[in-house]
Amino acid sequence: xxxxxxPRPIRWGMLGTGMIARLVAADIPLVPGAEIAAIGSRRQSxxxxxxxxxxxxxxxxxxxxxxxxDNVDLVFIATPHSRHAADARLAIEAGKAVxxxxxxxxxxxxxxxxxxxxxxxxxxxxxxxxxxxxxxxSRIRRMVKDGDLGSISSVVADISTLxxxxxxxxxxxxxxxxxxxxDLGVYPIALAFDLFGPPDDVMxxxxxxxxxxxxxxxxxxxxxxxxxxxxxxxxxxxxxxxLTIAGAKGRLRNDRDWWKGRPFTWIQENGExxxxxxxxxxxxxxxxxxxxxxxxxxxxxxxPVMPLDESIAxxxxxxxxxAAWGLTYPNDDVRG
Amino acid sequence: xxxxxxPRPIRWGMLGTGMIARLVAADIPLVPGAEIAAIGSRRQSxxxxxxxxxxxxxxxxxxxxxxxxDNVDLVFIATPHSRHAADARLAIEAGKAVxxxxxxxxxxxxxxxxxxxxxxxxxxxxxxxxxxxxxxxSRIRRMVKDGDLGSISSVVADISTLxxxxxxxxxxxxxxxxxxxxDLGVYPIALAFDLFGPPDDVMxxxxxxxxxxxxxxxxxxxxxxxxxxxxxxxxxxxxxxxLTIAGAKGRLRNDRDWWKGRPFTWIQENGExxxxxxxxxxxxxxxxxxxxxxxxxxxxxxxPVMPLDESIAxxxxxxxxxAAWGLTYPNDDVRG
Numbered sequence: 001x002x003x004x005x006x007p008r009p010i011r012w013g014m015l016g017t018g019m020i021a022r023l024v025a026a027d028i029p030l031v032p033g034a035e036i037a038a039i040g041s042r043r044q045s046x047x048x049x050x051x052x053x054x055x056x057x058x059x060x061x062x063x064x065x066x067x068x069x070d071n072v073d074l075v076f077i078a079t080p081h082s083r084h085a086a087d088a089r090l091a092i093e094a095g096k097a098v099x100x101x102x103x104x105x106x107x108x109x110x111x112x113x114x115x116x117x118x119x120x121x122x123x124x125x126x127x128x129x130x131x132x133x134x135x136x137x138s139r140i141r142r143m144v145k146d147g148d149l150g151s152i153s154s155v156v157a158d159i160s161t162l163x164x165x166x167x168x169x170x171x172x173x174x175x176x177x178x179x180x181x182x183d184l185g186v187y188p189i190a191l192a193f194d195l196f197g198p199p200d201d202v203m204x205x206x207x208x209x210x211x212x213x214x215x216x217x218x219x220x221x222x223x224x225x226x227x228x229x230x231x232x233x234x235x236x237x238x239x240x241x242x243l244t245i246a247g248a249k250g251r252l253r254n255d256r257d258w259w260k261g262r263p264f265t266w267i268q269e270n271g272e273x274x275x276x277x278x279x280x281x282x283x284x285x286x287x288x289x290x291x292x293x294x295x296x297x298x299x300x301x302x303x304p305v306m307p308l309d310e311s312i313a314x315x316x317x318x319x320x321x322x323a324a325w326g327l328t329y330p331n332d333d334v335r336g
Numbered sequence: 337x338x339x340x341x342x343p344r345p346i347r348w349g350m351l352g353t354g355m356i357a358r359l360v361a362a363d364i365p366l367v368p369g370a371e372i373a374a375i376g377s378r379r380q381s382x383x384x385x386x387x388x389x390x391x392x393x394x395x396x397x398x399x400x401x402x403x404x405x406d407n408v409d410l411v412f413i414a415t416p417h418s419r420h421a422a423d424a425r426l427a428i429e430a431g432k433a434v435x436x437x438x439x440x441x442x443x444x445x446x447x448x449x450x451x452x453x454x455x456x457x458x459x460x461x462x463x464x465x466x467x468x469x470x471x472x473x474s475r476i477r478r479m480v481k482d483g484d485l486g487s488i489s490s491v492v493a494d495i496s497t498l499x500x501x502x503x504x505x506x507x508x509x510x511x512x513x514x515x516x517x518x519d520l521g522v523y524p525i526a527l528a529f530d531l532f533g534p535p536d537d538v539m540x541x542x543x544x545x546x547x548x549x550x551x552x553x554x555x556x557x558x559x560x561x562x563x564x565x566x567x568x569x570x571x572x573x574x575x576x577x578x579l580t581i582a583g584a585k586g587r588l589r590n591d592r593d594w595w596k597g598r599p600f601t602w603i604q605e606n607g608e609x610x611x612x613x614x615x616x617x618x619x620x621x622x623x624x625x626x627x628x629x630x631x632x633x634x635x636x637x638x639x640p641v642m643p644l645d646e647s648i649a650x651x652x653x654x655x656x657x658x659a660a661w662g663l664t665y666p667n668d669d670v671r672g
């Protein structure tokens with residue numbers, strides 16, 4: 001097969017070596033035309049061991065080196081939320097395309113600035129809301145839009161895990177924008193936006209832990225003449241991690257880890273049951289990876305599936321929820 | 337076996353011939369020492385056919401006749417919510433013990449008056465919150481209280497069914513105190529009270545249908561330093577009717593019709609699964625029926641399991657929710 005018929009390889013440079021970086025790095029080889037060109041960490045030894053494990057040709061001891069690496073087409077930002085805005089700016093200023101982990105930023109002000117910078121520079125920027133790219137979720141979305149479930153009355157989603165309070169964990173650090181909302185709540189919120197758009201009314205509540213971040217949050221999003229979208233996120237227990245989408249013609253139920261793209265059970269009002277979707281191979285990031293590569297090959301600067309204005313609107317919703325709870329992060333005070 | 341060793345029969349008189357009356361009448365024969373003595377309807381023909389179907393010796397053409405029937409020890413009120421207060425007063429004034437269907441009344445004012453009347457008359461009065469008497473639910477309650485689940489972080493409950501808007505159905509009639517809250521929401525609310533007592537904070541929302549009653553409602557009950565109790569009730573779709581109780585040591589999950597006392601799956605944090613509870617025979621009302629009979633034999637005027645002050649507090653919570661929604665019923669205006 002002549003080389004010209006292969007897709008142009010999109011070379012990924014990664015910032016950060018944490019869990020998400022590892023999961024994504026493991027899935028990149030599943031995508032034809034995607035490859036990891038470089039890994040960056042603030043410590044050379046950490047970069048080196050990541051490079052060895054995931055067969056990355058170049059290991060940099062700084063994020064700056066990654067964004068300026070000529071062999072990198074796209075910078076994947078897998079640092080903590082509190083660093084996203086600064087790290088994305090680095091990459092955008094270097095003229096690189098950017099895929100930024102969720103939560104996109106710490107607040108809407110940061111998100112708006114990030115989007116403006118990318119648009120000004122004419123570079124691709126997208127929030128890494130991987131759930132949205134799973135074939136299973138695409139099919140669910142189509143079923144909802146096409147009315148296969150009838151008029152949707154409710155969506156109830158749980159995203160929770162047992163994670164005892166640990167002041168040394170970024171998830172419990174207010175300085176690093178820890179808490180359930182930005183780490184877990186963003187998934188059901190993004191799903192609500194995907195299926196129904198911005199809610200007409202939001203009510204929410206949170207329970208703060210000893211480190212002053214939300215260890216548990218819950219919300220009801222209401223849509224006028226539409227569904228109630230009810231979700232719960234927690235570090236205090238594994239509450240099942242299920243999702244139910246109910247409509248007048250039946251319901252879709254995912255019993256476990258719904259945001260990972262695993263199959264749903266479709267239970268029609270007449271009792272008939274069937275399976276929707278398939279379990280993805282690997283960690284399930286390959287669909288997002290392929291989408292980003294295709295966007296770049298197509299010369300896009302924004303994803304039609306996860307557009308920047310939607311990421312900004314999601315951050316606005318989270319800002320409003322935090323305001324109601326009295327929860328602020330240091331980044332909220334940054335001006336200029 | 338000499339007759340004296342059998343429990344004294346408790347003779348039930350029923351007001352109303354609707355679905356609940358039928359379900360309870362069918363289960364009374366499952367309880368030794370319980371029997372139906374009389375049925376009352378506003379139409380003789382309706383009472384007669386109920387009597388024929390459930391083998392009831394006497395069929396009255398009025399509620400008054402039932403409460404004054406000397407062969408009736410206990411009056412079971414199975415009329416619509418909007419009639420409960422008036423029908424209970426009839427029975428209490430006749431010196432009869434009363435079991436009153438849920439929702440106990442339309443509002444807390446009615447509930448307080450009903451409790452005061454029963455206490456003054458020295459007669460037994462209880463809200464028919466049958467869920468609380470199921471052996472499965474008693475076991476769940478004990479597991480929660482004993483800390484078998486660890487510290488409870490959340491309870492998520494759904495109670496919903498597809499019931500298209502029908503102005504001729506009492507559930508959609510504002511005059512009859514229709515809507516999801518009093519018919520369905522009362523179950524998760526009573527469960528919240530049973531497990532954790534009155535909530536420290538309540539936020540709720542409802543969607544009104546064309547007949548101006550709540551066709552869908554949802555709430556988050558928060559407990560200071562305790563769980564979030566999240567529930568949803570709907571006539572607009574069957575959303576699964578599941579219940580999850582999550583704690584640091586694992587979770588209890590009921591996949592279907594949790595308030596009917598069917599078994600739960602107990603999933604420990606280590607992944608071990610087991611079944612808690614058994615499916616009751618009949619319709620599952622026999623445990624409540626037996627409890628009420630035992631209370632009367634013991635000379636009680638109030639149930640230790642479903643006390644009147646709790647029924648009043650539940651009505652107060654529902655009053656506050658309706659106030660937030662702007663939903664009133666005609667009974668709310670009654671003074672005196």
